[in-house]
Amino acid sequence: MPDSPPWLLDLALRVAWAPPWAIGLGLTLAAVLFALAVHDVLVRIVRRWVSRDAFWAAMAVRTRRPTRLAFIVAALSLAASVAPMTAGQAAGAKRVLLVLFIVLVGWIVMTALDIGAALYMRRFNIEVEDNLLARKHLTQVKILRRACAVVVGLVTAGLALMTIPGVRQWGVSLLAAGGAASVIVGLALQPLLTNLIAGIQIAITQPIRIDDAVIVEKEWGNIEEINATYVVVRLWDWRRMVLPLSYFIQTPFQNWTRESAALIGTAMLYVDHAAPIERLRAKLEEIAKASPLWDGRVVALQVTDVTAQVLEVRCLVSARSAPKTFDLRCEVREKMMAFLRDEVPEALARRRLALAET
Structure with missing residues (x-):
């Protein structure tokens, strides 16, 4: 030396x-x-x-x-x-x-x-009620970051394997398509690549975003996580449903908050033909205006069907988010039924029978 x-x-x-x-x-x-x-x-x-x-x-x-x-x-x-x-x-x-x-x-x-x-x-602040823009950017950033992380991981693994003579062909197969090893690696990575491509599609087209209210597999919930290969949906009863990213590209589903967090909720009532519709409409407006859940935009009562026994009445109210809309629907249903029971019991649905004299 x-x-x-x-x-x-x-x-x-x-x-x-x-x-x-x-x-x-x-x-x-x-x-x-x-x-x-x-x-x-x-x-x-x-x-x-x-x-x-x-x-x-x-x-x-x-x-x-x-x-x-x-x-x-x-x-x-x-x-x-x-x-x-x-x-x-x-x-x-x-x-x-x-x-x-x-x-x-x-x-x-x-x-x-x-x-x-x-x-x-x-x-961006994801905690505010009207957080559509924040959720849009959060979703794009999370998906693209994880997609980039997968690519960086594959490139890193490929370069590391290429430095070892005994397994150099496996490293080459991760970086280029060629040889029998690339076929095996390609088959092994097919689910990952499918979901990776689906993730990029979701980041660009945004059929879902973080915290979106969705209905998947006949279950209602919110998008909790969007990972590199799967999505976690937090259901209303705190269960978690895990779905592959490709599900949201290939399968129809409902997204209640894609354009806006606000929703219109429906509460159905079945009343007698003699029910005072104007009084019911006025009571619905009173309930909505008194509720902190109502966003002040939509309140309406409509007769949507008539059968031989009852009138089908639809109550429409709007709220700023899906959870508030659900709670407001329940509140309207409870208070309207209490009003029917206490104030206008004659409006409750009943069955009429005609007795024939013999």
């Missing part, structure tokens, strides 16, 4: 009695421990510096692991450059470092995607 610094030459002389593998192992452990110690100190400083801002504190936590790997890779590179190794050992160490470097770059790219998405979404 003619070009090495004097302190390194002195250290080499002091440990010359030890076998080369022990020297290399000691240098590696010392370098890694030193890197971890430096990283821990820097992380503590940064976390204390950004502790007043919850967002940047979360970003510091999110970047802790990739930066730790970066310090470890740098330490291993330094140790490999000074440790006594044979040509074969040096080649093996170089290959390991190359794989770690590729993994590190992929991890950094995915972390950068997470941070960029979080910074972008700071502009």
